[in-house]
Amino acid sequence: MKVSMTVNGKGVERDVEPRMLLVHFLREELDMTGTKIGCDTSQCGACTVHLDGKALKSCTMLAVQADGADITTIEGLANGDLHVMQESFWENHGLQCGYCTPGMIMSTTALVQDNPNMSEGEIRHQLEGNLCRCTGYHNIVKAVQQASEKMGGGD
Amino acid sequence: MWPKEFDYVRASSVDDAIQQTSDNTDAKILAGGHSLLPAMKLRLSEPGKLVDISRLADLKGISANGTLSIGAMSTHAEIAASADVQQYCASLATACGMVGDHQVRNFGTLGGNIAHADPASDPPTVLVAAGATIHIKRSRGERSVSAEDFFIDLFTTDLEDGEVITRIEVPNLSGHKAAYVKMPHPASRYAIVGVAVILEMDGDTCKSARVAVGGATVSAMRASGAESALSGSSLDDAALNAAASAVQSDISDALMGDVSYPESYRQAMSGVYLKRAVKAALG
Numbered sequence: 001m002k003v004s005m006t007v008n009g010k011g012v013e014r015d016v017e018p019r020m021l022l023v024h025f026l027r028e029e030l031d032m033t034g035t036k037i038g039c040d041t042s043q044c045g046a047c048t049v050h051l052d053g054k055a056l057k058s059c060t061m062l063a064v065q066a067d068g069a070d071i072t073t074i075e076g077l078a079n080g081d082l083h084v085m086q087e088s089f090w091e092n093h094g095l096q097c098g099y100c101t102p103g104m105i106m107s108t109t110a111l112v113q114d115n116p117n118m119s120e121g122e123i124r125h126q127l128e129g130n131l132c133r134c135t136g137y138h139n140i141v142k143a144v145q146q147a148s149e150k151m152g153g154g155d
Numbered sequence: 156m157w158p159k160e161f162d163y164v165r166a167s168s169v170d171d172a173i174q175q176t177s178d179n180t181d182a183k184i185l186a187g188g189h190s191l192l193p194a195m196k197l198r199l200s201e202p203g204k205l206v207d208i209s210r211l212a213d214l215k216g217i218s219a220n221g222t223l224s225i226g227a228m229s230t231h232a233e234i235a236a237s238a239d240v241q242q243y244c245a246s247l248a249t250a251c252g253m254v255g256d257h258q259v260r261n262f263g264t265l266g267g268n269i270a271h272a273d274p275a276s277d278p279p280t281v282l283v284a285a286g287a288t289i290h291i292k293r294s295r296g297e298r299s300v301s302a303e304d305f306f307i308d309l310f311t312t313d314l315e316d317g318e319v320i321t322r323i324e325v326p327n328l329s330g331h332k333a334a335y336v337k338m339p340h341p342a343s344r345y346a347i348v349g350v351a352v353i354l355e356m357d358g359d360t361c362k363s364a365r366v367a368v369g370g371a372t373v374s375a376m377r378a379s380g381a382e383s384a385l386s387g388s389s390l391d392d393a394a395l396n397a398a399a400s401a402v403q404s405d406i407s408d409a410l411m412g413d414v415s416y417p418e419s420y421r422q423a424m425s426g427v428y429l430k431r432a433v434k435a436a437l438g
Contacts, residue, residue: 001163018163018205021192040156042193045258054232054261060192061262064163065185065207111257128344129256 003067008076018064023047025063034074034102045130048103049073055110074102085109085147094143096134104130108144116152158195162204169292169319175206177294177317186267189259219243223325227266244285244325246335250277266320272312275345279306280369281335284351288324306374331355334435346370347416348424350432359389368406371421378405399426
């Protein structure tokens with residue numbers, strides 16, 4: 001089945017099986033392996049991308065459902081060197097092994113765009129859709145707080 | 156994980172979706188896909204054909220005009236953020252805001268949620284307590300069913316092949332005191348027990364009460380004994396204790412449990428959470 005969509009600003013078209021998940025489409029058809037597969041059961045958030053600006057677990061959508069959509073992945077998030085959220089994760093050491101990090105960054109970027117004034121408690125709560133097995137989350141929360149201030153919040 | 160092979164079609168209209176699923180009992184309606192696709196990946200569900208209705212404009216939108224009308228393809232995020240839902244039935248906004256996580260709420264729909272009928276999901280319990288009506292379209296026309304009669308058993312509803320949920324109608328409960336509270340599973344955050352209460356107050360007296368329980372039971376269900384115990388009372392400790400005891404009897408034939416949270420525990424907790432729900436409703 002033919003699908004076409006915009007991925008990181010570039011139009012792509014492929015002929016795929018209806019059962020192909022969006023995450024497989026990104027990783028295997030487009031060779032964009034920044035988006036990770038963690039649990040593959042809609043829980044861990046490692047596969048989070050943006051679809052038309054909204055955070056999505058790309059293991060929970062078929063590529064054919066995303067036909068015509070505008071997708072942003074970790075590879076296309078930065079407009080230049082690094083996105084503010086990526087910088088903040090780096091500066092606060094919001095990672096250890098790094099496997100959850102692309103999903104964490106895509107998820108929290110969408111959250112902060114929707115609400116740049118989240119409290120620490122709200123950030124912790126909203127991270128429920130992303131699992132990190134290394135850090136204990138403290139530095140991730142710090143990174144999101146710092147990025148929030150730079151992205152227009154904190155007032 | 157890859158689901159088993161299937162055909163995929165995007166319905167051009169609600170009638171098209173009805174026809175595509177009426178002619179083929181192996182076909183399933185695809186809404187947001189956030190319950191169906193995980194089940195298909197685990198091969199718990201293996202439909203031969205998916206009929207995607209998620210883009211149908213007729214099934215979208217939330218309006219409040221005497222009653223609240225929620226298009227079946229409204230997402231949990233849209234419902235949780237809707238000023239109309241918050242005004243007419245704030246507990247439903249609360250419950251939709253508890254589903255999954257923000258990623259899931261962006262794409263999971265209320266129509267898909269109730270068609271899936273997971274007994275541990277939050278919105279069905281509020282819909283039953285609120286006296287919501289489910290509007291359904293089929294080849295022979297339209298019909299409607301109360302939420303109370305819609306949820307029948309574990310993952311089982313009144314919906315038949317060739318039927319599509321078009322909208323969910325909720326009465327205006329803005330003058331009522333209401334709350335939905337749950338004991339979330341520590342890992343999944345699904346409801347081990349969820350209780351919704353809607354109280355019609357006259358000063359300090361509860362004129363009437365509607366109570367529904369989910370999570371502990373095979374489907375969201377009304378608790379009429381608890382409703383009677385609260386109605387006409389001043390919601391004092393004696394009334395709350397009577398209602399907590401009544402709710403445990405109300406659900407005794409429909410309990411479910413597992414090794415961590417057996418039936419008896421969930422039954423006991425239904426009483427505790429009923430009291431908490433009443434207190435939360437009264438603020």
